[in-house]
Amino acid sequence: MHVERTSTLEVRTSEDVVRVRQEVRNRSAAVGFSLVDQTKFVTAASEIARNTIDHGGGGSARIETITIPGKRGLRLVFEDQGPGIADIELAMQDGYSTAGGLGMGMPGSKRLSNEFYVESAPGKGTKITLVRWKSV
Amino acid sequence: MEQIPILKVGRCLLVSIQIDMHDKLAMALQDDLTQKLVETRARGVLIDISALDLVDSFIGRMLSNIAAMARVLDAQTVVVGMRPQVAITLVELGLTLPGIQTALDVDRGLALISKLMDEPEGDRGARGAH
8 A cells, every 4th residue: 555645633622623624625635536425534534533532632633645556545544542442342333422422423434434443442542544445 | 703693584593604613613603593592582593504515423413402492492493405415424424413304495494494483383293303
């Protein structure tokens, strides 16, 4: 896999979430995603960026334009040093929330991405990776 | 300080969201609308989201909260102008916007609000909140 372009944004305030959305929107358009695919991926990014603040106490978002032979896509890596996720399987269930939300963020974002990875352990922070490929 | 304007037109409050709202601004709108409903005794709230290129779970929850609070204050809420790509994404995200009535554009939204305002309470309940 080749990384064509990388940018990293801080994710600490609700204004930062808007900046992440805008950057993902621009980069999705640059990769050539359809309007529907752009909207899906920006929405997924918005959910996970908010989780980074609400659950992780803030962190960062890395936005990478990636290529593999025959495919181009966008990879988003959200990292925080927060308390981590005790039960990842439970966190991926629709309607499960520890922060008083709707519990749609994690499972919904997974549905809106082509690939979705969670790395987390109690006390070790959380790293969430989302990938969406341009459909060919 | 940023603020989303709320206009009173007849018996209705009109809000058109024209910017990418951060969460605090969405919360402020929810509070402002509730305040305005009480002050003006409006019977309807029309929210135009035709300029929004995204509705995530937070904005979805704000819209549902507004509809719920308006109902408690004897007002009907109609959301109009959702873009097709936003609708597709909402469904895949898993949001159903409980309690929200929708219409395709402002004209149909206003017509729906008038109809809802004129319906007796009993009929409203019978037709269900969804």
